[in-house]
Amino acid sequence: MGSSLxxxxxxxxxxxxxxxxxxxxxxAAKLGYTRATAYRYVGxxxxxxxxxxxxxxxxxxxxxxxxxxRQIRHGDPFLRAGERVMQALLRPNRGQVxxxxxxxxxxxxxxxxxxxxxxxxxxxTRGRPMPLFxxxxxxxxxxxxxxxxxxxxxxxxxxxxxxxxLGRTREExxxxxxxxxxxxxxxxxxxxxxGVIGIAAPVFDGERSVIGSLSIVFPExxxxxxxxxxLAAELKRAAESIRVxxxxxxxxxRREKGRSRKQHTPRSRGEIxxx
Amino acid sequence: MGSSLxxxxxxxxxxxxxxxxxxxxxxAAKLGYTRATAYRYVGxxxxxxxxxxxxxxxxxxxxxxxxxxRQIRHGDPFLRAGERVMQALLRPNRGQVxxxxxxxxxxxxxxxxxxxxxxxxxxxTRGRPMPLFxxxxxxxxxxxxxxxxxxxxxxxxxxxxxxxxLGRTREExxxxxxxxxxxxxxxxxxxxxxGVIGIAAPVFDGERSVIGSLSIVFPExxxxxxxxxxLAAELKRAAESIRVxxxxxxxxxRREKGRSRKQHTPRSRGEIxxx
DNA sequence: AAAGAATTTTCATAATATGAGATAATTGCA
DNA sequence: TGCAATTATCTCATATTATGAAAATTCTTT
Numbered sequence: 001m002g003s004s005l006x007x008x009x010x011x012x013x014x015x016x017x018x019x020x021x022x023x024x025x026x027x028a029a030k031l032g033y034t035r036a037t038a039y040r041y042v043g044x045x046x047x048x049x050x051x052x053x054x055x056x057x058x059x060x061x062x063x064x065x066x067x068x069x070r071q072i073r074h075g076d077p078f079l080r081a082g083e084r085v086m087q088a089l090l091r092p093n094r095g096q097v098x099x100x101x102x103x104x105x106x107x108x109x110x111x112x113x114x115x116x117x118x119x120x121x122x123x124x125t126r127g128r129p130m131p132l133f134x135x136x137x138x139x140x141x142x143x144x145x146x147x148x149x150x151x152x153x154x155x156x157x158x159x160x161x162x163x164x165x166l167g168r169t170r171e172e173x174x175x176x177x178x179x180x181x182x183x184x185x186x187x188x189x190x191x192x193x194x195g196v197i198g199i200a201a202p203v204f205d206g207e208r209s210v211i212g213s214l215s216i217v218f219p220e221x222x223x224x225x226x227x228x229x230x231l232a233a234e235l236k237r238a239a240e241s242i243r244v245x246x247x248x249x250x251x252x253x254r255r256e257k258g259r260s261r262k263q264h265t266p267r268s269r270g271e272i273x274x275x
Numbered sequence: 276m277g278s279s280l281x282x283x284x285x286x287x288x289x290x291x292x293x294x295x296x297x298x299x300x301x302x303a304a305k306l307g308y309t310r311a312t313a314y315r316y317v318g319x320x321x322x323x324x325x326x327x328x329x330x331x332x333x334x335x336x337x338x339x340x341x342x343x344x345r346q347i348r349h350g351d352p353f354l355r356a357g358e359r360v361m362q363a364l365l366r367p368n369r370g371q372v373x374x375x376x377x378x379x380x381x382x383x384x385x386x387x388x389x390x391x392x393x394x395x396x397x398x399x400t401r402g403r404p405m406p407l408f409x410x411x412x413x414x415x416x417x418x419x420x421x422x423x424x425x426x427x428x429x430x431x432x433x434x435x436x437x438x439x440x441l442g443r444t445r446e447e448x449x450x451x452x453x454x455x456x457x458x459x460x461x462x463x464x465x466x467x468x469x470g471v472i473g474i475a476a477p478v479f480d481g482e483r484s485v486i487g488s489l490s491i492v493f494p495e496x497x498x499x500x501x502x503x504x505x506l507a508a509e510l511k512r513a514a515e516s517i518r519v520x521x522x523x524x525x526x527x528x529r530r531e532k533g534r535s536r537k538q539h540t541p542r543s544r545g546e547i548x549x550x
Numbered sequence: 551a552a553a554g555a556a557t558t559t560t561c562a563t564a565a566t567a568t569g570a571g572a573t574a575a576t577t578g579c580a
Numbered sequence: 581t582g583c584a585a586t587t588a589t590c591t592c593a594t595a596t597t598a599t600g601a602a603a604a605t606t607c608t609t610t
Contacts, residue, residue, distance in 0.1 A: 003319075003566070003567080004279065004280065004565085004566070004567080004597085004598060004599090005279065005280070005283050005315075005316075005319045005566095005567080006319055006322065006323075008280050008283070008284075009283075009319060009320070009322075009323040009325070010323070012323070012343070015343075015346070016346070017346055017349060017350050020346070020350045020351065020352055021352050021524050023525075024556085024557085025556090033599095034599070034600050034601085035556090035557085035600095036557095036558085036559090036599075036600065036601085037598080037599065037600075039556095039557065039558075040280075040598080040599090041280075043558095044278075044280045044281055044284060045284070047281065047284075048281075048284040048285070048287070049379050049380065050284070052353075052377065052379070052486070053480055053486065054352050054353060054480065054486075054521055054524055055480050055521045055522055055523075055524045055525040056480070056522070056525040056556090057525055057556070057557090058524050058525045060351060060352050060353065061343055061346060061347050061351065062379065063377040063379040063384045063386050064379060065340060065343045065344055065347060066344060066347060066384065066386050066401065066402045067379075067384055067402050067403075067404065068287070068290075068336055068340045068344075069340055069341060069343075069344035069402060070400075070401065070402025070403060071290070071291070071292055071295070071336060071402075072336050072340060072341060073402075074292060075292050075295045076295065076335060076336065077295055077296050077329050077333075077335050078327075078329060078335065102327065102338040104324050104327070104337065104338040104339060104342075105324065109338045109341065109342055111338050111341050125345075126341065126345065127341045127342050127344060127345025127346075127348075128342075128345060129342065205328055205329065205330050205331070211327070211328065211329075246329055246330045247330055247331075248330075249296050249329055249330045249333050278597070278598080279566090279567060279568090279596085279597070279598080280597095280598080299587085299588085300587085308568095309568070309569050309570085310569095310587090310588085311568075311569065311570085311588095311589085311590090312567080312568065312569075314587095314588065314589075315567080315568090331576095331587090332587070332588090
C-alpha cells in the first residue's frame, strides 16, 4: 500500500492554495510521520527543489517547479504536437479560445491555451483543474475512458454526476457517454462559464487510451452556428493530427539497442487502483 | 550515498529542454537502473503527475507541474511577500523590470517579475536559470553565501569566475564579494543583456541565510543616474520588508502544541554535500 | 549561563526496494 | 493466422535502506 517512494511524493500534495506554507511539525502531524521522517522528507524534497524554506521552519513549493514549468512551456511534446493545429483553429474576430487539456488522476487539467484578438474571460485557465463532469472538455475525455474506471467514477461521484445531468444510474451514465462517443465530440452550452459554448474532441496517445482533449470555446453570440458541423469535423481532424504527432515521438529518443520499433500500449498510467 | 528517495526524485532531472521525451529503456540505461526499477520509478512519478505518458513507451514532464506552477503564481508566499514592494518600485515611463529571484542548488532562478509600460526585452525570464557569476541578481546572492560554500564554488568554477572578473584566486574572489556585501547591493552594466543596467539587493529568510534577491533592471539610456543611490536604498528597504513578511509566516501555520514560538535557522537546505 | 525548543545524527530493526528471471501482453512480419 | 521479437508486468528471495526512539547538537530565549 504505502511505499516510501509514493509517500515521499505525496507529501507535496498537502501544499495547496489554502495551505501554501507548512512547518515540519504540521506535516508530521497531518501525514502521520515521525518528526525525524518529516525532516528527512522535507530535506529530500528541498534538495530536489520541489519544496523550499521560506522562513524559519516553514516550507513552501520550490523554485524547481517554476523551472520545470518553463521547460514545459518551451518544449513540451504535447504542446509541440498541438501548437500548429491550435493556431490553425483560430479565426479572426470570433473571440474564441483553443484549449489543450490533459487527464491526470481523476481530474482534467487545462495545460495549454491559444487565443487571438480579444481573450475570452475564461474561469478556467492554464493549470486550473476542470470539473470532471461538466463542460465539453471533460465530458469528451470521460466518454473514452475504459468502463471499469467509469464504474468506479460513477460510484464515487453519483451526486455530482446526477447534478450534471449525466444520469442517475450507472447504465444511464454509460449511455450518455456512449452518445458522445458516437458523435466523436462533445458540444456544451454554458456548463462552465455563462454565455460560453464549447466543443471538444478527444486526444489519444498511441492507439487506444485518451490522454486529453482539444477544445474550442466561443462567446455565445459569436458562435458560428451554421458552421458548427464543419468546425467539429475540423476539431476532430486536429485532435487526430496531434495523436499522429505524438506517435512519432515513441521512436524519436535513442533506443539502447540502436533499433527503432513501435511499442505497445500498457495498462494506462495515472489510473488509480480501486483496492 | 544514493538513497532510493533521492534517486527517485532525481529521475526527473534528465528531462531537459534538449531531451524532453524519454523511453523507459533510455532512462534505465542513462541512470543505471534495472528495467524493472525504471518502470517502477516512472510509474510512481506518473502517479504523482510529475511525468506522463506521451506515446507508447515514451514519457514527458507531467501536468501536475503545470498545476503546481499555477498554485505558485496564485499564492506563493514568496511572491505574496514581494508583490506589493515590487509594484511600488515601478515608476512610469522608465521601461524597467523588477525581478524576484531564488537561490536553488547552485543556480539562481528568476521566479517572479513585474513590469509596467513597455516590457524590457530580457533574455532571462521567469523560470530561466541565471548564470551564477554574472549579473547583479546572482552576484548579490553570492556575496552573502557562507564562506565554505563559496570556497567549493570557487574550486568548481575557477575559469568562469575569472572570466566574470570576480578574481583569480580564492582570496580575490572572497574580497570581490566582500565589497558587494559592504555596499549592501550590487550594480552591474550589461553583464547579462547588452545595454541593460541592473541593481540587486539580497533577500533573506529568517535572519542569516540568503534565499534570493530582488533586482531592478533598466535600459541603459533610461537609467536615472542621479537617483541611483536613492534607488539602491529603496531596493534594500524593499528586500528587507520581504524578509519581514516572510518571517511572519514562520508562526502562521498551526503548531502541533498550540504554542507559537520562533524557530531557529538550521543548516541551509539546498546546500549540496561536498563529499 | 542555563533552560528549552528545533534540528540533526545515531543506530538497531523492520520494512521495502531491488534485480533476476518468469510471465504476460503487444506488435511486426510472414 | 501464427511465430518471433519486444515491451511491460509480476513474483519472490535477498540486501538495502527507511524508520522511529532517543541521544546529541544547535540555536533561541530568559
